[in-house]
Amino acid sequence: MxxxxxxxxxxxxxxKMFRRERRRGDFVFAVAMLVFSLFLLAxxxxxxxRAEFTAWSAQPTLWPAIAVIGMVIxxxxxxxxxxxxxxxxxxxxxxxxxxxxxEFAGWFIVYVLLVPVLGxxxxxxxxAVALFWxxxxxxxxxLGFAVLMGLGTVLLxxxxxxxxxxxGAVYEWLPAGLRNFLIVYF
Amino acid sequence: MEHLLPAFELLLQPAxxxxxxxxxxxxxxxxxxxxxxxxxxxxxxxxxxxxxxxLVGLSLLLGIYGSxxxxxxxxAILMNTPGTAVNALTTYDGYPLTRKGQAQRALGxxxxxxxxxxxxxxxxxxxxxPVLAKVxxxxxxxxxxxxxxxGIILMILTHRGQVFAAGMMTCFGILLxxxxxxxxxxxxxxxxxxxxxxxxxxxxxxxxxxxxLSQAFLLLSxxxxxxxxxxxxxxxxSAMREFWQHKRVAAVSSGAGVGIGIIPGVxxxxxxxxxxxxxxxxxxxxxxxxxxxxxxxxxxEAANNSVPAAALIPLLxxxxxxxxxxxxxxxxxxxxxxxxxxxxxxxxxxxxxxLYLALLFLNIVALLFLLGSTKTLIRVINIPxxxxxxxxxxxxxxxxxxxRNSLTDCLIATGFGLFGAILKRLNIPIVPIILGMVLGGIxxxxxxxxxxxxxxxxxxxxRPISAVLIIAIVGLLLMALRTAAQHYRRHCT
Numbered sequence: 274m275x276x277x278x279x280x281x282x283x284x285x286x287x288x289k290m291f292r293r294e295r296r297r298g299d300f301v302f303a304v305a306m307l308v309f310s311l312f313l314l315a316x317x318x319x320x321x322x323r324a325e326f327t328a329w330s331a332q333p334t335l336w337p338a339i340a341v342i343g344m345v346i347x348x349x350x351x352x353x354x355x356x357x358x359x360x361x362x363x364x365x366x367x368x369x370x371x372x373x374x375x376e377f378a379g380w381f382i383v384y385v386l387l388v389p390v391l392g393x394x395x396x397x398x399x400x401a402v403a404l405f406w407x408x409x410x411x412x413x414x415x416l417g418f419a420v421l422m423g424l425g426t427v428l429l430x431x432x433x434x435x436x437x438x439x440x441g442a443v444y445e446w447l448p449a450g451l452r453n454f455l456i457v458y459f
Numbered sequence: 460m461e462h463l464l465p466a467f468e469l470l471l472q473p474a475x476x477x478x479x480x481x482x483x484x485x486x487x488x489x490x491x492x493x494x495x496x497x498x499x500x501x502x503x504x505x506x507x508x509x510x511x512x513x514l515v516g517l518s519l520l521l522g523i524y525g526s527x528x529x530x531x532x533x534x535a536i537l538m539n540t541p542g543t544a545v546n547a548l549t550t551y552d553g554y555p556l557t558r559k560g561q562a563q564r565a566l567g568x569x570x571x572x573x574x575x576x577x578x579x580x581x582x583x584x585x586x587x588x589p590v591l592a593k594v595x596x597x598x599x600x601x602x603x604x605x606x607x608x609x610g611i612i613l614m615i616l617t618h619r620g621q622v623f624a625a626g627m628m629t630c631f632g633i634l635l636x637x638x639x640x641x642x643x644x645x646x647x648x649x650x651x652x653x654x655x656x657x658x659x660x661x662x663x664x665x666x667x668x669x670x671x672l673s674q675a676f677l678l679l680s681x682x683x684x685x686x687x688x689x690x691x692x693x694x695x696x697s698a699m700r701e702f703w704q705h706k707r708v709a710a711v712s713s714g715a716g717v718g719i720g721i722i723p724g725v726x727x728x729x730x731x732x733x734x735x736x737x738x739x740x741x742x743x744x745x746x747x748x749x750x751x752x753x754x755x756x757x758x759x760e761a762a763n764n765s766v767p768a769a770a771l772i773p774l775l776x777x778x779x780x781x782x783x784x785x786x787x788x789x790x791x792x793x794x795x796x797x798x799x800x801x802x803x804x805x806x807x808x809x810x811x812x813x814l815y816l817a818l819l820f821l822n823i824v825a826l827l828f829l830l831g832s833t834k835t836l837i838r839v840i841n842i843p844x845x846x847x848x849x850x851x852x853x854x855x856x857x858x859x860x861x862x863r864n865s866l867t868d869c870l871i872a873t874g875f876g877l878f879g880a881i882l883k884r885l886n887i888p889i890v891p892i893i894l895g896m897v898l899g900g901i902x903x904x905x906x907x908x909x910x911x912x913x914x915x916x917x918x919x920x921x922r923p924i925s926a927v928l929i930i931a932i933v934g935l936l937l938m939a940l941r942t943a944a945q946h947y948r949r950h951c952t
Contacts, residue, residue, distance in 0.1 A: 324644040374677075426853045
């Protein structure tokens with residue numbers, strides 16, 4: 274027994290060096306990153322092409338190779354660190370939090386898809402009010418503030434700074450003068 | 460002196476002055492709102508600045524960059540919540556002073572130290588500029604490659620406890636930069652047959668996703684925490700007079716900020732900790748540190764505010780950004796065909812001096828604005844998280860969509876937003892992805908061009924700067940190994 278402990282001790286001690294701060298979901302993320310890195314490594318031959326008559330230093334494969342091999346090495350070490358560090362329970366709870374982010378990613382995508390249809394001003398007003406409502410700010414005062422926020426955003430960026438956001442398709446149904454005005458400023 | 464008057468002429472353009480005013484005031488307000496920070500604001504505003512002249516666009520972004528730390532000190536001192544990440548150390552001594560009923564004193568010391576740090580760094584760099592203008596042309600391709608490599612290694616190693624994650628993210632950033640059509644041999648790299656990946660992954664889209672959208676998702680899915688800030692009364696001016704009693708700490712901290720800020724990849728955090736530990740070591744009352752020591756507050760604020768001017772040096776002199784915010788500014792340079800590097804210092808010194816004068820001006824504006832508006836800003840600090848999240852989401856749309864009106868860009872940014880939110884939850888650093896993207900591109904181009912003139916590895920040592928950089932890189936790696944060995948001896952045996 275003594276002998277066995279004596280043999281195992283140095284390697285176990287070396288692994289202890291990898292201990293670090295670990296948060297909920299760290300192991301899941303470390304595994305996912307390693308899988309992703311290995312996928313990139315496996316895809317490397319099909320996703321890069323060596324150039325003929327070109328020095329190694331100018332090969333188009335050089336820097337992707339450095340990046341992918343680096344990712345795999347660091348991902349392995351990161352996973353080792355995760356395994357060796359004290360675990361904080363709550364992995365599933367954390368995954369639910371991550372999934373929760375997708376709801377707001379969805380809101381953003383809807384905003385992006387509807388701006389070219391309904392127009393920047395109407396969509397910004399709708400979005401601000403809807404997000405305030407969703408966040409629990411449903412009083413008249415707060416919804417009024419949301420309207421001001423949407424309007425202020427459009428006035429600042431489109432009317433003021435003239436950023437490149439196209440007018441909405443629905444503007445086409447409006448009288449010519451108003452349509453042009455809305456397309457340019459809102 | 461010969462460059463000073465033309466620099467003033469550049470600076471006194473109405474558009475530049477307006478941009479500086481908006482940037483400085485906006486930066487203070489943005490810095491004061493916990494959960495926003497300069498990175499989010501700069502990421503959002505980046506595409507909108509492309510329509511302006513380079514100096515106007517850069518003045519706006521510099522205004523936010525340089526003044527946000529002033530604002531960030533406010534919630535750090537009054538609520539124990541740093542407005543920006545670099546104000547975290549300010550909470551150590553700022554908040555205890557507030558709890559002792561000395562909030563005005565803490566704010567006065569913080570404002571004075573911030574202003575002092577900024578002015579010292581700007582003046583020292585303007586004075587040093589002629590020297591830099593002589594040294595910068597000595598940097599050829601191999602030196603710039605080695606400087607970028609040094610910056611990347613240093614950045615990874617400074618993420619103590621997260622070195623492997625930082626390394627992984629840096630490599631991911633380098634990979635992102637290689638995606639698309641390779642510009643010399645026209646071969647596809649990691650496009651998976653998708654046409655939308657052929658043109659590569661846009662840096663601004665990634666920045667907007669990782670910094671702005673991720674923050675919006677986090678704020679919107681979190682809960683609103685209401686922390687009542689302490690009431691403040693009286694005047695900050697007596698504390699500003701008290702600041703002079705600690706001018707030695709302020710000077711050394713500013714020096715640390717300048718010296719460390721110049722090194723690519725390090726930035727505000729390291730300079731703050733160096734300054735703070737110096738102040739603690741040399742204090743007559745070290746036991747007060749963390750309990751409301753004025754020297755601690757001064758060290759932290761002077762060091763972090765002296766970094767922005769210094770961090771511009773590697774960007775302007777070599778084209779190598781030291782951290783994420785200067786990496787974003789590099790995008791503004793590129794859009795306007797202003798190529799930072801040795802040629803900029805030798806050929807457009809007026810422009811460079813104008814940037815530093817702009818920094819000086821914005822610091823004055825930020826200080827004056829704070830002195831007149833502290834009590835009003837306390838209301839801004841208390842805006843609920845989810846309302847801030849809504850605002851960031853609305854603003855992010857402008858940033859991503861106005862770039863090219865591309866739905867694909869928006870989808871990529873959303874993907875990086877989700878990824879960034881998860882990284883933030885796990886406390887895994889995001890900045891290495893951005894620096895990997897930017898420095899990876901620089902390293903690839905410079906390595907390729909340097910290697911055409913190198914016959915053997917010994918050729919790397921035949922130029923003094925490249926020899927020094929190689930020794931510095933080897934020294935850095937040896938130091939990291941030594942630290943790991945010490946850690947092993949102390950904790951694992």
